[in-house]
Amino acid sequence: MKRAMRMIKNKAGRLVPLYVNGIKQIPFKGVDKYKPKGRKAAPAIPSCVDFPEAENKLVKNLKKALELSGLKDGMTISTHHHLRNGDMVTNYLFDVIHSMGIKNIRWFPSASFPCHEHLIKYLEDGTIHHIEGSLNGPLGKYASTGKMEGTGVLRSHGGRYQAIQDGEVHIDIAIIAAPSADKFGNANGLYGKSACGGLGFALADSIYADKVIIVTDNLVDFPCVPWQISGNNVDYVVVVDSIGDPAKIVSGTTEITKSPDRLLIAEYVAEFMDAARILKDGFSFQAGAGGTSLAFIPFIKEKMKQKNIKARFVRGGSTKYLVEMLEEGLTDYILDGQTFDLEGVRSMRENPKHIMTSPFTSYNFHGKGNFASMVDAVVLGATEVDLNFNANVVTHSDGMLLHGIGGWQNCLYAGCTILAVPSFRDRIPVIVDEVTTLCGPGDLIDAVITERGIAVNPARKDLIKKVKKSSLPLRSIADIQEEVYEICGRPAKPKLDKRKVVAVVKWVDGTLLDSVYKAAE
């Protein structure tokens, strides 16, 4: 067994490694306490002299493009996740890399999905050294049990942009799967058999990577418009038969939960936003694509119609429910990071008020502001939350790393951050004494809404004042916890090997917020 890492306690009281994969780290300093020094990453200056045939950057296959890009052992290769669980490019990419005998790649996806289980064999044979990016499902389980050679690094969507922009992660070669592209390299996700919506998660990659390869199954004549990815940043274009499985890229339908408990939570969320006087003409909100988040939309729509108000903007991931709001005139705009269903893709393609955003505009904390901090209210999930409102979104209470952070951390900066969670799952309490992994400091979480009651963060005295006269079931978070403990029993501590850090969680500013430890299989 390797020697245990040298650890330091950060401002959140969590132990984090001094070095991760050989790179010195900055421990978390507290919310808004760390200010970056220095300058952004500076890509090499290219020249049109090296692109005499820029109008045609086609190369015959991905292997050739990787060779021309100078692929070598130990490089960092990035991919994006807009094709979600239908992605057929990343597995193929690593099949090619493996066939070339290349080792020790740092894979830097914007997110991974269960379909990437295929890559475990490449983690095992040393093709991939480690993954920096979300570790969902099978890959998370693999990493959790200490099998990955390097240490996983978990970042929010905004944190990923920040890390690239700030030069913390240098991408050698970016692979951008594109549902539409021209030979110059302009690309978008709106058209073609593999349409997925926007390609915003690949934006930083396209700007900062040394080499950028577009992989498409739908070559169109120049200009491919809109150019969500600019061909001026692209080196090579590769055409393949298929970049993805359309049924898994976007679901034909996204469905609202039928669980009475979850529906109750959703109703409480809408009631709470009303009581907190957030529902005003011109307000804004963000809700994800989870069943509870979706379920909240019909309730809030009803209230908006009653009050005869409309939102200025809502933020996606978009679904047919948000699209309906736009089309019914209940919001002026959807500002959308990714489209989760076919209606979302159609709307982004057809409706100029359904606007693609990127992690740069929406989430990057090392910018001059971002959209997430301008949203009036956000509804998020969590796997665990503690009595100080600190929350976990990546590990389960058994310590297994099963989820990515997504935009979750970035969204905590909204005017009102609501965690909409069941009080327990599979008889495991959600409100715990200490979160297994800290992903969001309680300072930024304003309310926890469960089917058993609503706990407002005591630090938000203004919010408490607003909602206290409502008929909502307001309780202390300890009170809800106690009730659940009586039902489920006090949860067992996860069995973790604290000598082995399998992954770390970055905060939005690039500092280290927490460590994820090896869990029992």
Next chain:
Amino acid sequence: MKRAMRMIKNKAGRLVPLYVNGIKQIPFKGVDKYKPKGRKAAPAIPSCVDFPEAENKLVKNLKKALELSGLKDGMTISTHHHLRNGDMVTNYLFDVIHSMGIKNIRWFPSASFPCHEHLIKYLEDGTIHHIEGSLNGPLGKYASTGKMEGTGVLRSHGGRYQAIQDGEVHIDIAIIAAPSADKFGNANGLYGKSACGGLGFALADSIYADKVIIVTDNLVDFPCVPWQISGNNVDYVVVVDSIGDPAKIVSGTTEITKSPDRLLIAEYVAEFMDAARILKDGFSFQAGAGGTSLAFIPFIKEKMKQKNIKARFVRGGSTKYLVEMLEEGLTDYILDGQTFDLEGVRSMRENPKHIMTSPFTSYNFHGKGNFASMVDAVVLGATEVDLNFNANVVTHSDGMLLHGIGGWQNCLYAGCTILAVPSFRDRIPVIVDEVTTLCGPGDLIDAVITERGIAVNPARKDLIKKVKKSSLPLRSIADIQEEVYEICGRPAKPKLDKRKVVAVVKWVDGTLLDSVYKAAE
């Protein structure tokens, strides 16, 4: 008098200074011979910690915004030229800077216009040290006569992007006049009383300047869409009564020349493109807003209709003539750097196939290709052209610096570059023995079309082969020159003081192509 500058002869045989404004220069090495080393400019990393109220970046006035931006003597201040001769922001800006007692500013506009004559007093009193950017009309005359303290630096639109991107010019404060903006700093030029179309020429400024100030007369609710300028790059927003004079920002109408000679040239251009087999389905062209360039459009439209073909794209500066082509289905797209008339603005606002481009996508030579090099044919003007097809676009034959370069140099990379020029102007021959100022190497100029005949560059044997069987009046360039010399007489040499370089002309790669000397008043 100051000591003469140390000069060196470059690959074009022109003498250029070793240092300009104290900065070491690279002499022109030949077309496509210079490759940049090093990395792009790296802006300081900002943080949302410094933007706790990012949703509202309003400050009370421009003076306050300049103070907050840390304005100091000797800084570089940039502006853009989308408001053209109707710009009311730049003069006001320097009134404010002058009132603050600030000196020695390097003014870095994307172009200057006659309306900026107001600034001569600030050149005289030391508020402005020198101008890097086009020197049109009165400012050009001022500089030409040796009165400007520093040396002017003339760059193409692409060269300006390149210089900012490559860190050759560091902008301390960018002032971006915006016909529409929100309090976050998102901005566009499409809406409002001062609508001018796109804001692409301010893109590099917004990305690379230390501080970015939006000045608008039309504040809209967030989100201001489309955000041609991203608020994530903006520090301050200032609201003023008016940023410009609408009648001078865009002309209500752009008119085709009525001169029979110019119309004949325009007709020859269309005929030539036909004979050269450029007019094929899916072809592309760029033509500017000059009278002759506009005049060529009806002729080419007629030919396209006869042949039943359409263009894949045409490139603006757009006018009502290009808009008509788009609306009549004669082109799939307009890819537009700036809109020259009201119809252009309307079309860019309303038609998703009328697309804003920027100097990054269109012109930057230090990118992985650009649009200008993908255009099949471009029609350009010139003040002078020599027997080797070298051309001048900035000075007149008397040596006076009266025009900017615009995208002219960048466009020379088109598949077929046509100079459409009268054989003489005011009895001064256009085809000369030696151009007063070299702006475009003859290697890149394929044909010179005058009312007296068409000269194809002998190096373009392929082109000669294609057109030689046509009925066009093909002649050698020397032959045309001789005829004009017989009419006008051999032109006098300009009276220049070769000891005094008043400005330099950069090539698209940042190297020094030529010097502009002090001229007699």
